[in-house]
Amino acid sequence: MNGEKHYLTQEISAYRRLEGFDNAPKFWGFVTEHDRTIGFLIEYIEGARFTKRSDEAACADAVARMHEETGLIHRHYTTENMLVTQEGKVVIIDFENAVYTEDAQERGWDLEEMSESLHSDYEYDDDGAGCDMDEQSGEKVMDEEN
DSSP: OHHHHHHHHHHHHHHHHTTTOTTSOOEEEEEEETTEEEEEEEOOOTTOEEOOGGGHHHHHHHHHHHHHHHOEEOOOOOTTSEEEOTTSOEEEOOOTTOEEOOOHHHHHHHHHHHHHHHTSSEEEOTTSOEEEEOTTTOOEEEOTTO
16 A cells, blocks of 8 residues: 555656646546545546557657656656647646656656657557557557457
């Protein structure tokens, strides 16, 4: 439970630092039980889809702006931790591993990790079903579980 509390505290801290940053959901508040914080509420991003390789430039711009405006590095990018709205805006989510840093090298590594996540062989369809990428054709192939 202590590990869960650490990640919850870290993620809440990140969302508070992200206040006013338009490429992250708005933080609405805490969920408590018996005077303990057990969760939090953030804005729901209506109609958003998971990111894919073709979103790399927009994702890189959002991540670089996050570094510059908030000092946060995410440290856990996946195609499902960055969403694209119907208007094409990238929204970064899942900040449980995020930390503040002024170190340019760490920010560079974070940007590189984001790029690598978009080039992995695993992506999600727009409906959230998992799929692998065929190495030769680059086409999506549904997972056997789906």
